[in-house]
Amino acid sequence: MELLKPGCIGNVELKNRIIMAPMGIRGLCDPDDGYWGKRVRAYYGARAAGGCGMITTEMVFVSQAVEPVAKELLDLGNDKHFQAVRQLAETVHAYNCKLSIQLTAGFGRVIPPYVVPDGVVPVSASENTNYFVPDYPALNTRALTTEEVEALAQSFGSAARRCREAGADCVELHGHEGYLMDQFMTGLWNRRTDKYGGSREKRLTFAREAIQAIKRDAGEDFPIIYRFGLTHYLEGGREEEEGIWIAQQLEALGIAALHVDAGCYETSWWPHPPQYQKPGCMVEHAAKVKAVTSIPVIAVGRLHYPEVAQQAIAEGKADFIAIGRGLLADPEWVAKVQRNAPEEIRPCIGCHEGCLWQMIAGEPTSCSLNPICGHETVWQLRPLQKKKSILIIGGGPAGIEAARAGVERGCEVTLFEASSRLGGNLWPASMPPFKKDIARYRDYLIRLAARLPIDCIFNTSVTAEDIKKFGADVVLLATGATMEPPPFDDPRVVTTVQVLNGTEPRGTKVVIMGAGVTGCEVAVYLASKGKLVTLCARQDLDELDMDMVDHNNRFMLLRMVRDAGVMVLRGTIPLRIEGNHVVAERKGVEIKIDMDSLVFAGRMFPRTTFHKELANLPGVISIGDCVKPGTIMDAVWGGFNTVRELQ
Ligand SMILES: Cc1cc2nc3c(=O)[nH]c(=O)nc-3n(C[C@H](O)[C@H](O)[C@H](O)COP(=O)(O)O)c2cc1C
Ligand code: SF4
Structure with a gap:
């Protein structure tokens, strides 16, 4: 398998072709433990151990x-964090895994407002508005002076030297996604008239000086990877033709490898x-x-599908x-591919909730499906001193x-599922074709449950009496959620759950x-099946009624709605059905919408049957949607x- 064969980046040989992509770990850094302390080493160490x-x-x-x-x-502008890099290099090397440090010039115009201390004026290649709050002049960037840019470029040299001396194998330059380094390369954000701006050649000056400084300070043979976006997919941003030109220029500057993605903050559904x-x-x-370069090229983006x-x-x-997420x-992604067990890989579902949003919230970068990620040293599942029996009602996630x-903690587990299958x-x-990730995860869970030494009893609706009689030490109620009934009693009305379970709306x-x-x-989904869809959003907002936390996912879904030709009516609440019309209130006025059928996307409510x-039985705990419907x-x-x- 080519994926598992060794390969070289400059003079560094990697035992296989899989590189962990750079990912922020803000909440994992502990200032009292050298920033990259025990938790960070355990987090990266688990991925290195995974192959x-x-x-x-x-x-x-x-x-x-x-x-x-x-x-x-x-x-890395000083020696303060030298030991942190050294210890991480030792940790990673112990698994015959190489270490690349991603070096950044900074955020520039994409700096999140919440990290800007009072009195600090953000900087960029030119004066630019802040991506997040363009109408807030206090966060507009000032253009760095020529001397400041020169000094910043030189800092790449000393930082890379520190990385090399601390034992890192190479560095990656953070030149993508519209961050500060990319702002220098891009005419849209760089309108300078000194040596750092103007023609595309001059806009490359900052990167060129940074690369030259690294070669001078860390050694000509110290491999440099450059991460950049082939195109920004943004009007006025980089087009592919320029991206190709940049790749060739970087190769000529002696880069060891190119790490290619696309997009920027405005089109974040590409880099994220x-x-x-x-x-x-x-x-x-x-x-x-x-196709146009001869140095190694690294691809990224939803490549966690082994095939x-x-x-x-x-x-x-x-x-x-x-591979990032x-x-x-699954930190053992590579090991599972190596032992030809791809079906055992816990597959990322692209939700961004446990990783990006935990990071943004200042929590350890983790994963919705793998809570131990980022909590390796603090959330271990230790065997219980006294073995317990656990009865679980409900076979959803x-x-x-x-x-x-429970199995990892040495418990005896019995699971009752009312239907004939697990997955809830x-x-x-997972029904729409664009939700295949959820189907993969569902199937993974079903296979996992089949491998676990647990008793799964299907087609069995238990009662409170049955549960009491069972006599388990711990009862976990995981009975899920159900949708509120539609407000209209009409045979042409169905719920989204019914549609997703296979009911075709009429007409x-x-x-x-x-x-x-x-x-x-x-x-x-319905538009893709040829339906003429009108979507009534309760709220009069750009993001419609979406409570989805992750903006990348939300932005893309909104575009999909637009591209599917769905007619969106904001601030519109259906009131009743009259003949072949839905009568709705729109901004205080009643309107009529043609319909053959109505699909109700209601709220979910906890299923709390028993x-x-x-309530008074000791050891009974509710978990998941039956506590509060969520993600x-x-x-x-x-x-x-x-x-x-559990104690
Ligand atoms: C939590 C999180 C933090 C990230 N931080 C960085 C970063 O510091 N530098 C960077 O270049 N990319 C960063 N990325 C982007 C990833 O490197 C990667 O390009 C992206 O997640 C797509 O790859 P994937 O589909 O394999 O996850 C981050 C992504 C995530 C999810
Ligand atoms: S939180 Fe979601 S997107 Fe992030 S790694 Fe986990 S499954 Fe993937």
């Missing part, structure tokens, strides 16, 4: 002289691809660079693949995760009531943490 050829760290500042923000990030993007969504971008990753290498579209969901954790609401949730003209995530997904009757992360973390905390 990948090289770990790329989160982005690290080459200097915080011009951007004194984000104090929780490492700063949601579940709606196809697997290997940026492989073709890498292939275009590979897609292997194909990218085998077809010569990339020399290496970088796939290694958060919360119930199965609780069963897995993951079945309807062609379908009105969807409710534009939350499920309403939007069902709208796209919860009251069991897959809520369900999995609920199941995991409840069992982890």
